[in-house]
Amino acid sequence: xxxxxxxxxxxxxxxxxxxxxxxxxxxxxxxxxxxxxxxxxxxxxxxxxxxxxxxxxxxxxxxxxxxxxxxxxxxxxxxxxxxxxxxxxxxxxxxxxxxxxxxxxxxxxxxxxxxxxxxxxxxxxxxxxxxxxxxxxxxxxxxxxxxxxxx
Numbered sequence: 001x002x003x004x005x006x007x008x009x010x011x012x013x014x015x016x017x018x019x020x021x022x023x024x025x026x027x028x029x030x031x032x033x034x035x036x037x038x039x040x041x042x043x044x045x046x047x048x049x050x051x052x053x054x055x056x057x058x059x060x061x062x063x064x065x066x067x068x069x070x071x072x073x074x075x076x077x078x079x080x081x082x083x084x085x086x087x088x089x090x091x092x093x094x095x096x097x098x099x100x101x102x103x104x105x106x107x108x109x110x111x112x113x114x115x116x117x118x119x120x121x122x123x124x125x126x127x128x129x130x131x132x133x134x135x136x137x138x139x140x141x142x143x144x145x146x147x148x149x150x151x
Contacts, residue, residue, distance in 0.1 A: 005147070005148045007047045007120075009145065010142075011140070013044060013045070014144070015043045016034065021040065022034055031140040033138055035138040036136065037131040039126065040126055041123055043122070043123050045121055046121070049116075055150040056150070057115070057116050057148040058151070059081075059116055059147075060110055061109050062079055062087075063143070065099045066094075066139055066140060067099045071128065071137045072126055074092055076092060078123040080121040081121075082121075099140065
């Protein structure tokens with residue numbers, strides 16, 4: 001019998017790859033909000049049940065709840081087990097508000113379902129666009145998580 005588990009973190013747990021390279025960041029009760037230009041990676045460390053009831057778990061699906069503003073768009077999602085990349089979703093162009101319910105724009109099925117050995121990381125590449133006058137593009141991260149299974 002399969003055992004499904006879901007582990008999530010709030011959006012305020014996100015880390016920017018180049019800390020200090022932003023116009024503004026805000027941690028609110030509902031999300032972490034970043035405003036900048038250019039491209040930037042954001043990283044989530046997801047609590048990972050590598051063994052449950054004596055059985056190693058498999059990664060089934062990952063989730064990133066977000067909302068973009070202006071020209072900001074998600075262009076890639078990379079998934080890691082510690083230092084080993086286990087899935088890549090590239091050439092994306094994700095925009096809009098996908099911060100409150102699971103949908104096809106904020107969830108990704110992991111087709112090879114690797115055994116988890118150490119710890120899950122979800123990396124999100126955001127292209128904010130070139131510097132212009134006017135409103136600075138933004139992304140809000142509300143949450144990120146994953147589904148794990150033992151069988």
